[in-house]
Amino acid sequence: MVFKKITLVGQSSESFEGAVDDAVERAEATLDNLMWVSVQNEAVELDQAEREYQAEVEVAFELEEGVGE
Amino acid sequence: MVFKKITLVGQSSESFEGAVDDAVERAEATLDNLMWVSVQNEAVELDQAEREYQAEVEVAFELEEGVGE
Amino acid sequence: MVFKKITLVGQSSESFEGAVDDAVERAEATLDNLMWVSVQNEAVELDQAEREYQAEVEVAFELEEGVGE
Amino acid sequence: MVFKKITLVGQSSESFEGAVDDAVERAEATLDNLMWVSVQNEAVELDQAEREYQAEVEVAFELEEGVGE
Amino acid sequence: MVFKKITLVGQSSESFEGAVDDAVERAEATLDNLMWVSVQNEAVELDQAEREYQAEVEVAFELEEGVGE
Amino acid sequence: MVFKKITLVGQSSESFEGAVDDAVERAEATLDNLMWVSVQNEAVELDQAEREYQAEVEVAFELEEGVGE
Amino acid sequence: MVFKKITLVGQSSESFEGAVDDAVERAEATLDNLMWVSVQNEAVELDQAEREYQAEVEVAFELEEGVGE
Amino acid sequence: MVFKKITLVGQSSESFEGAVDDAVERAEATLDNLMWVSVQNEAVELDQAEREYQAEVEVAFELEEGVGE
Amino acid sequence: MVFKKITLVGQSSESFEGAVDDAVERAEATLDNLMWVSVQNEAVELDQAEREYQAEVEVAFELEEGVGE
Amino acid sequence: MVFKKITLVGQSSESFEGAVDDAVERAEATLDNLMWVSVQNEAVELDQAEREYQAEVEVAFELEEGVGE
Amino acid sequence: MVFKKITLVGQSSESFEGAVDDAVERAEATLDNLMWVSVQNEAVELDQAEREYQAEVEVAFELEEGVGE
Amino acid sequence: MVFKKITLVGQSSESFEGAVDDAVERAEATLDNLMWVSVQNEAVELDQAEREYQAEVEVAFELEEGVGE
Numbered sequence: 001m002v003f004k005k006i007t008l009v010g011q012s013s014e015s016f017e018g019a020v021d022d023a024v025e026r027a028e029a030t031l032d033n034l035m036w037v038s039v040q041n042e043a044v045e046l047d048q049a050e051r052e053y054q055a056e057v058e059v060a061f062e063l064e065e066g067v068g069e
Numbered sequence: 070m071v072f073k074k075i076t077l078v079g080q081s082s083e084s085f086e087g088a089v090d091d092a093v094e095r096a097e098a099t100l101d102n103l104m105w106v107s108v109q110n111e112a113v114e115l116d117q118a119e120r121e122y123q124a125e126v127e128v129a130f131e132l133e134e135g136v137g138e
Numbered sequence: 139m140v141f142k143k144i145t146l147v148g149q150s151s152e153s154f155e156g157a158v159d160d161a162v163e164r165a166e167a168t169l170d171n172l173m174w175v176s177v178q179n180e181a182v183e184l185d186q187a188e189r190e191y192q193a194e195v196e197v198a199f200e201l202e203e204g205v206g207e
Numbered sequence: 208m209v210f211k212k213i214t215l216v217g218q219s220s221e222s223f224e225g226a227v228d229d230a231v232e233r234a235e236a237t238l239d240n241l242m243w244v245s246v247q248n249e250a251v252e253l254d255q256a257e258r259e260y261q262a263e264v265e266v267a268f269e270l271e272e273g274v275g276e
Numbered sequence: 277m278v279f280k281k282i283t284l285v286g287q288s289s290e291s292f293e294g295a296v297d298d299a300v301e302r303a304e305a306t307l308d309n310l311m312w313v314s315v316q317n318e319a320v321e322l323d324q325a326e327r328e329y330q331a332e333v334e335v336a337f338e339l340e341e342g343v344g345e
Numbered sequence: 346m347v348f349k350k351i352t353l354v355g356q357s358s359e360s361f362e363g364a365v366d367d368a369v370e371r372a373e374a375t376l377d378n379l380m381w382v383s384v385q386n387e388a389v390e391l392d393q394a395e396r397e398y399q400a401e402v403e404v405a406f407e408l409e410e411g412v413g414e
Numbered sequence: 415m416v417f418k419k420i421t422l423v424g425q426s427s428e429s430f431e432g433a434v435d436d437a438v439e440r441a442e443a444t445l446d447n448l449m450w451v452s453v454q455n456e457a458v459e460l461d462q463a464e465r466e467y468q469a470e471v472e473v474a475f476e477l478e479e480g481v482g483e
Numbered sequence: 484m485v486f487k488k489i490t491l492v493g494q495s496s497e498s499f500e501g502a503v504d505d506a507v508e509r510a511e512a513t514l515d516n517l518m519w520v521s522v523q524n525e526a527v528e529l530d531q532a533e534r535e536y537q538a539e540v541e542v543a544f545e546l547e548e549g550v551g552e
Numbered sequence: 553m554v555f556k557k558i559t560l561v562g563q564s565s566e567s568f569e570g571a572v573d574d575a576v577e578r579a580e581a582t583l584d585n586l587m588w589v590s591v592q593n594e595a596v597e598l599d600q601a602e603r604e605y606q607a608e609v610e611v612a613f614e615l616e617e618g619v620g621e
Numbered sequence: 622m623v624f625k626k627i628t629l630v631g632q633s634s635e636s637f638e639g640a641v642d643d644a645v646e647r648a649e650a651t652l653d654n655l656m657w658v659s660v661q662n663e664a665v666e667l668d669q670a671e672r673e674y675q676a677e678v679e680v681a682f683e684l685e686e687g688v689g690e
Numbered sequence: 691m692v693f694k695k696i697t698l699v700g701q702s703s704e705s706f707e708g709a710v711d712d713a714v715e716r717a718e719a720t721l722d723n724l725m726w727v728s729v730q731n732e733a734v735e736l737d738q739a740e741r742e743y744q745a746e747v748e749v750a751f752e753l754e755e756g757v758g759e
Numbered sequence: 760m761v762f763k764k765i766t767l768v769g770q771s772s773e774s775f776e777g778a779v780d781d782a783v784e785r786a787e788a789t790l791d792n793l794m795w796v797s798v799q800n801e802a803v804e805l806d807q808a809e810r811e812y813q814a815e816v817e818v819a820f821e822l823e824e825g826v827g828e
Contacts, residue, residue, distance in 0.1 A: 002233045003216035005263070008343060009279035009336065015155050016177075017084050024113065024120070026278045030342035039085075039111040042177040044162060051162070056281070059343070060216065066237035067215060067266070068275060068344060071509045072492035074539070077412060078348035078405065086153050093182060093189070095347045099411035108154075108180040125350070128412070129492065135513035136491060136542070137413060137551060140440045141423035143470070146619060147555035147612065164554040168618035194557070197619070198423065204444035205422060205473070206482060206620060209302045210285035212332070222362050223384075224636050231665065231672070246637075246663040249384040251369065258369070267285065273306035274284060274335070275344060291707050292729075293429050300458065300465070315430075315456040318729040320714065327714070353550060354486035354543065360638050361660075371485045375549035387660040389645065396645070401488070404550070413551060416578045417561035419608070431705050438734065438741070453706075453732040474561065480582035481560060481611070482620060498569050499591075500774050507803060507810070522775075522801040525591040527576060534576070567776050568798075594798040596783065603783070623785045624768035626815070629757060630693035630750065647692045651756035677695070680757070681768065687789035688767060688818070689758060689827060698826060699762035699819065716761045720825035746764070749826070758827060 003035060004067055005060045012053045016042045019055035033062035072104060073136055074129045081122045085111045088124035102131035141173060142205055143198045150191045154180045157193035171200035210242060211274055212267045219260045223249045226262035240269035279311060280343055281336045288329045292318045295331035309338035348380060349412055350405045357398045361387045364400035378407035417449060418481055419474045426467045430456045433469035447476035486518060487550055488543045495536045499525045502538035516545035555587060556619055557612045564605045568594045571607035585614035624656060625688055626681045633674045637663045640676035654683035693725060694757055695750045702743045706732045709745035723752035762794060763826055764819045771812045775801045778814035792821035 010023030024037055038058045045052040079092030093106055107127045114121040148161030162175055176196045183190040217230030231244055245265045252259040286299030300313055314334045321328040355368030369382055383403045390397040424437030438451055452472045459466040493506030507520055521541045528535040562575030576589055590610045597604040631644030645658055659679045666673040700713030714727055728748045735742040769782030783796055797817045804811040 001218050002230055005214040005216065006343060007281040008339075009281065011277050016158075017086075017155075020085075020113070023278055024115070026339065027343055028115075034115040036115060037113040044158070044175040046162070046166075046172040046174060063215075063233065067213060067234055070494050071506055074490040074492065075412060076350040077408075078350065080346050086155075089154075089182070092347055093184070095408065096412055097184075103184040105184060106182040132491075132509065136489060136510055139425050140437055143421040143423065144619060145557040146615075147557065149553050161554055164615065165619050201422075201440065205420060205441055208287050209299055212283040212285065223365075224362075224638075227637075227665070231667070235667075241667040243667060244665040251365070251382040253369070253373075253379040253381060270284075270302065274282060274303055292710075293431075293707075296430075296458070300460070304460075310460040312460060313458040320710070320727040322714070322718075322724040322726060351550060352488040353546075354488065356484050361641075362638075368485055371546065372550055389641070389658040391645070391649075391655040391657060415563050416575055419559040419561065431707075434706075434734070438736070442736075448736040450736060451734040477560075477578065481558060481579050499572075500569075500776075503775075503803070507805070511805075517805040519805060520803040527572070527589040529576070529580075529586040529588060568779075569776075596779070596796040598783070598787075598793040598795060622770050623782055626766040626768065627757060628695040629753075630695065632691050644692055647753065648757055684767075684785065688765060688786055696826060697764040698822075699764065701760050713761055716822065717826055 002063045002067075003060045004063050005058050007040070007056065007058050009054055009056045012055075013051065014053065016053050016055050019053045020057060023055060023057045023059070027059045027061075031059070031061045032064070035060045035062060071132045071136075072129045073132050074127050076109070076125065076127050078123055078125045081124075082120065083122065085122050085124050088122045089126060092124060092126045092128070096128045096130070100128075100130045101133070104129045104131060140201045140205075141198045142201050143196050145178070145194065145196050147192055147194045150193075151189065152191065154191050154193050157191045158195060161193060161195045161197070165197045165199070169197075169199045170202070173198045173200060209270045209274075210267045211270050212265050214247070214263065214265050216261055216263045219262075220258065221260065223260050223262050226260045227264060230262060230264045230266070234266045234268070238266075238268045240271070242267045242269060278339045278343075279336045280339050281334050283316070283332065283334050285330055285332045289327065290329065292329050292331050295329045296333060299331060299333045299335070303335045303337070307335075307337045308340070311336045311338060347408045347412075348405045349408050350403050352385070352401065352403050354399055354401045357400075358396065359398065361398050361400050364398045365402060368400060368402045368404070372404045372406075376404070376406045377409070380405045380407060416477045416481075417474045418477050419472050421454070421470065421472050423468055423470045426469075427465065428467065430467050430469050433467045434471060437469060437471045437473070441473045441475070445473075445475045446478070449474045449476060485546045485550075486543045487546050488541050490523070490539065490541050492537055492539045495538075496534065497536065499536050499538050502536045503540060506538060506540045506542070510542045510544075514542075514544045516547070518543045518545060554615045554619075555612045556615050557610050559592070559608065559610050561606055561608045564607075565603065566605065568605050568607050571605045572609060575607060575609045575611070579611045579613070583611075583613045584616070587612045587614060623684045623688075624681045625684050626679050628661070628677065628679050630675055630677045633676075634672065635674065637674050637676050640674045641678060644676060644678045644680070648680045648682070652680070652682045654685070656681045656683060692753045692757075693750045694753050695748050697730070697746065697748050699744055699746045702745075703741065704743065706743050706745050709743045710747060713745060713747045713749070717749045717751070721749075721751045722754070725750045725752060761822045761826075762819045763822050764817050766799070766815065766817050768813055768815045771814075772810065773812065775812050775814050778812045779816060782814060782816045782818070786818045786820070790818075790820045791823070794819045794821060 012018030041056040081087030110125040150156030179194040219225030288294030317332040357363030386401040422437040426432030455470040495501030524539040564570030593608040629644040633639030698713040702708030767782040771777030800815040
């Protein structure tokens with residue numbers, strides 16, 4: 001059993017928890033065998049009255065065949 | 070006055086805030102003189118539909134006698 | 139266009155999200171042209187029954203003139 | 208010539224050397240032009256009498272076309 | 277909107293700026309919606325009279341569907 | 346469920362694998378519910394003809410009651 | 415003699431060297447007694463055909479009075 | 484022979500050297516077989532005219548039995 | 553309550569303790585509500601027979617109004 | 622008594638343990654008073670069917686006279 | 691085959707590329723079998739109208755005999 | 760002008776300041792053109808009633824000819 005780790009950045013206009021969930025849901029929708037997600041960085045982009053919460057996460061999943069390219 | 074620092078990993082099925090609170094409450098229940106808690110890492114274990122939020126925290130408390138072993 | 143980055147520590151008796159918002163609001167009230175905010179550390183000061191959530195953030199804003207001193 | 212780097216986690220019930228080899232062999236089986244592998248972390252999952260050695264490695268290979276997605 | 281980050285190593289026989297451009301151009305040729313590139317490491321391979329400048333960069337782009345594998 | 350992490354340094358006159366096993370066995374002999382072990386540093390003490398391999402590891406185990414002191 | 419260090423982010427549409435110079439010139443124009451500048455990060459913002467090179471630098475200067483606020 | 488490492492924070496109203504000694508003396512008073520102490524961080528708490536020097540140190544000692552909890 | 557953190561470099565021809573005190577005294581002379589000071593780096597500039605001890609410190613103080621610029 | 626530390630990279634076609642031993646043996650053959658060796662990085666160069674294991678180590682030895690140049 | 695790594699700081703009044711080349715040329719003039727050079731830090735010393743670009747690099751070369759002292 | 764940096768570990772039975780001075784004096788006795796010294800780590804070896812303070816420092820000096828080996 002070999003895992004691969006990839007890095008995603010999720011966004012939410014509400015909170016960091018929302019931004020993490022955003023990235024996790026995207027990963028769950030297209031990858032099987034997700035194992036764990038680790039938070040690397042959290043930031044807020046500010047544009048006038050708007051706030052965009054961002055969370056960079058590392059996602060690990062079991063490789064079924066190949067290691068992608 | 071000397072402090073000791075220990076590392077705990079709290080869990081929650083809800084959120085990272087819940088996982089931190091989990092570790093803090095465990096520490097409060099058994100240690101006197103807690104001073105501060107610092108978040109080191111946040112991760113999510115994924116098991117099919119389940120998510121287990123984890124927060125690794127460093128807990129500092131005042132030593133009353135000895136430094137434990 | 140040149141940005142300057144400064145470091146603030148926000149507080150909240152409720153949550154880390156509240157502590158980040160605390161620092162961001164303080165920055166928004168006195169600085170124009172805020173660009174982004176990056177979370178550096180999260181900690182909880184414990185004082186008996188009280189918890190004080192703290193979030194250290196780095197705030198970037200566009201310099202209009204000078205770089206301050 | 209441009210290289211791409213990806214992160215894999217190999218496993219072995221025997222040793223860390225075995226876990227590194229596990230990840231390298233998986234990469235060799237599906238990627239051409241492997242250049243080098245760098246060890247990032249080593250850990251052991253413990254489950255009663257069982258030990259599962261894990262090695263996280265960064266694998267670099269020459270890109271032939273595109274950068275994958 | 278979710279971003280993915282990948283790591284590339286560009287090369288140039290001229291300079292580090294050339295090696296960064298090399299990686300950015302490769303990414304631009306095959307990925308839509310590139311957002312930003314961050315320099316991680318710079319090194320020179322020396323082989324007698326030859327110098328090969330290398331720049332490791334992290335490339336972020338918006339995911340249109342899936343997260344690749 | 347809350348975990349506690351502690352740091353041990355194992356030794357072996359043979360190899361780093363032996364030094365890790367040394368620390369893991371000591372932990373297994375006195376702690377229930379070990380979860381995982383992560384390698385932090387590896388070093389060799391040299392004393393004339395002798396070599397003493399050392400491995401610093403972080404050991405995580407489930408807390409049954411209290412967080413120790 | 416006491417120094418203060420501040421963090422600036424310079425920009426250039428040409429190169430990283432240009433982005434560093436941009437931040438240094440801004441600092442020179444408004445601060446006396448600049449001592450040294452240290453490069454912290456380099457990145458490129460990509461917007462279609464446009465590239466915006468950015469360099470984050472730490473600027474140290476001698477304090478004449480006060481430490482600013 | 485297996486070592487355990489713990490983290491203490493010593494204090495002194497005089498100096499950092501005093502704060503390190505404070506933590507070392509506390510450790511010496513209650514642990515046998517101390518091996519070495521490594522300084523991790525130094526800070527000063529300021530309260531009006533008062534200064535409280537703090538030194539965080541990592542203390543390593545030989546385990547005689549068990550690994551504590 | 554929001555804190556701001558700034559970075560100062562103190563000097564002394566005697567010792568590192570003197571260099572830290574130098575920076576702390578400068579901060580105390582011009583800022584109200586100092587909270588804590590954390591040592592980041594220590595170095596010695598050597599010029600023939602002369603030694604100039606330097607200590608880089610991070611100073612945190614409570615913001616009364618604005619966040620400065 | 623003053624120590625000097627130098628950095629070596631050992632190689633082996635067999636294993637990381639072999640690559641560490643390679644560097645240690647080279648150091649032992651030409652330096653007296655070796656004290657300890659600390660592993661910094663481990664990597665594998667891949668060239669078709671060949672694997673070259675590399676270990677970067679820091680070697681500390683007691684200085685007898687001078688500090689070399 | 692064993693490599694040794696040393697650290698040099700090159701200077702240039704023109705650019706960082708010039709400062710790296712300065713260190714590489716010095717190394718090439720006195721060491722055989724240079725393998726690679728890795729950039730560690732870049733800084734600018736400012737002295738009135740003058741700028742002195744500095745680049746700290748790590749140079750690796752094959753050891754022919756001994757490891758120097 | 761090119762600098763070389765080397766790493767020394769000084770010792771003192773009195774204090775960390777003494778251990779730094781120990782390494783600086785050794786360097787001054789055998790190297791010309793010392794430029795600066797930066798403290799990397801501080802530790803205490805404990806042997807019963809004895810304490811041996813150690814300071815690891817990085818020493819930079821101007822190269823007159825060659826880069827040593």
